[in-house]
Every structure is written in C-alpha cells, then in structure tokens.
Amino acid sequence: MSGVSNRTKILLGVLVLLLVTVLWWLLILSPQRDAIDTAQAELDNSLVRESTLQTRLAQLQQIRDNELSYLFAIGQMEASIPATPQADAFIEKLTFLAERTGVELNQIALTPPVADALSGGFEVPVSVAIEGEYFEILGFLYGLEAMDRLVRVDSIGLTPLEGAEEPDSTPPPEGEGSGETAGRLRPNPDLLAADITMLIFTRGPASGSNPGPAVTVPQGSAELDDEGSGEDL
C-alpha cells in the first residue's frame, strides 16, 4: 500500500510540475514572447521609417545646399517669362536687336495677352516686319532665339524687296509703244522683306493700360523708302 502511495506521490509530483510548466508557459513566457514580437515589429517599422526619413532628410539637405542654384534658375526663367507683358521693354529690346543686326524694323504689332490653357500662362502674339540682307535677317532670327525674354517664332515669310521704278531696256511690242520707256519694279537681289509672327509669354494678363493692337515704327520704313527710291536696280 505504501509502495502505491509513493508512486502516486511521484505521479502527482510530475503532474504538478507539468501543470506548473503549462501555467508558466501560458501566463509568463507567452506574454513575454508576445511582448518581444511586438517590440521587434515596432522596431522593424521604426527602422523602415528611419530609412525613409533619412532619405527625405538627405533630399531636403541637398535642396538646401542647392538653394542658390534653384533661385538662380527660377530668376532666369522668370526673366524668360515675366509676370507682366512688359511690352515697353520688349519693343526696346527688339529695336536694339534690329540696330545691332543691321535690319530695318518697319512694324511691330502687339496683340493683348491671350490665356493659353495648355501652359497655364498667357501668350502675346507679335508681328514684326523687317527688311535687310539675308544674313542680317538670319542674325536677327538668331538674336530673337538668344534674347533673355523668351520669343518663339511661329512663322516667317521672306520675299525679295521691290525696288524702285526703273526704265525698262527691252523695246515695247510693235504697235503698242509710243517710243516712251515703260517703267517697272524689279526686285533688289540683296534686300529681303521678312514678316515674322512670334509669341512672347507672360504669367499674367496686361495690368493697367491695355496695349494697342499695333505699334508701328515709322522711321525704319521712311528711311528705307528714301534709300530705295534712289537706288538703281
């Protein structure tokens, strides 16, 4: 009887240990493991977040290091496309360019700014009539491309310049002529007339006074007429 009792005691002891182990697992170890898992997941998320923040910070620092170059670039682009039409300055620059390249500026026609849905800015259609030799006109076109103010040429027409009336050396057909020499206009082989339509751009519509539909520069054409009238073509 006492042998069975001892075995029972041992069995009970083992059972108690098993029970303690299960309780230890459930009540102590398992919450600890859960806490570790939670902390590890939090750490992993934090590490990912840190990586994102480091990248973002590096970008922002790089921007700050390049702030001057950004501001310079913005300034340049704002000079290309100013906030207001600045038609007065543009006419001055165009006149200066014509003088520098040697072309005669006959007419500048400026249309009030038109909103451009595509770019979100405003376009100012400009029509310019000039006269000059081929390479002078070429220089004028290159000058337009290089202007601080952005100018986009959308069409260009070149025609030989009509010269002055001169006596025709060919005899008139029989029966028509009365012996007088017939006059005719002959093209000047060196001078060309160029009609250029272009666009300048602005970020806002015209403020204050509305620019007129056309600004004419009469001096150029007057000079040309004077020069042209005496020239022998």
Place this chain on the structure above:
Amino acid sequence: MRPINLLPPEAHLKEQARERVARLALIGMAYLAILFLLTLIWQGRASEAEQAAADQLEINRQLEARVIEFEGIEAVVVEYDANVALMEAVLANDLSWGRILNDIARILPDSVWLESFLGTVDTDPASPEMGSIQVTGVGFDFPDVSAWLRSLDSDRFPAATGTWVTNVNEGTIGQAPIVNFVSQTSLTEAARSDRLESRIPRTGL
C-alpha cells in the same frame, strides 16, 4: 569492516521512500529554479527589445523634427518645377528658324535660287510634322528642280522630309530661259531648337 544493519527491511523501505520523495522534491525545486531563470532571461530579452524600439522611436522623432525644420525649403523646388513645366509647354513647338534658313542656304543647288520663303510652325499636337516650308524658286532647267528636291530630302538636311513640287513653269529672265517652281516640304523633329535644354537652367541635383 563491513557494516551490519540490524533494522527490519520495512524500516529500510520507508527510508528509501522518504529519500525518493525528497529527491523528487529537490528535482521539482531545481525545475522551478530553471523556470525562474528562463523567466528572467525572457524578461531581459523583452526589456531589451522594448528599449531598442523605444530608442528607435526617439531617433525617428529627432529625424522628423529635422525634416519639419527643412520642409520649408521645398517651396523653392515646387516653384522651380512649375517654371520648368511652363517653359516646356511654351517651347514644345519651338523651331530654330535661323538654323533652318542657314541650312537651306548651305544645301541650295548652285543653279537654283529662291524668290520667296514661307515657314510656319504646326501647333496641332496630333500632327506628326513640326511645321512646313513653302518656297517659290527659279532654276535654269527642269533638272535643277530635281536637284532642289534631292538636296532637301538628302541626309544633309534632316529637318525636311516629303519635299514636293506642285508646279514648274518655263519662263525667261531677259533672253535667258528659266523655270519657276513652287515647292513645299514638311519639317521634322530635327528642325526643333535646342532651347528646351539651354533655356531651362539645371540645379545641380
């Protein structure tokens, strides 16, 4: 000398049972001690993990504070990007007319000269061509018109494609026979100016 036990065997059995129970109790105590040790180890691990997570959170908080401090600088990038978008939109159809005229003068056959030139930009986004050129020209004979067509469609002038002559008429200049022709050509991507690159300043990034 050999020990002689004079106690009855029952007494020895009881002693053995007591010893067994005591051993079992000792093993139980040792087992509980191991469990306690394991608990301490796991608690340490959990504390370490929680501390590491808390430290990382603190690092992130400091980084966030620095990011917030720098964020104002981003306005300059937004402004730059808006300017670039505007420049790209307005220069989308920009052709280099100076270069086009220069190239035409360079490839013009010796026996051909032009009397008028009209170049226009095609602003239709659906159109494959960038623009077109229409000219009226003069040559000494019909083959000169062929030479004009070959020159414009050659590799020397990649800005033009699909050159066509709509009309060629015989005529005279004084006593000399000539041919007048009307021609048109389409402008390709090669006619585009490089101002999209040159007029948009880069920022060093």
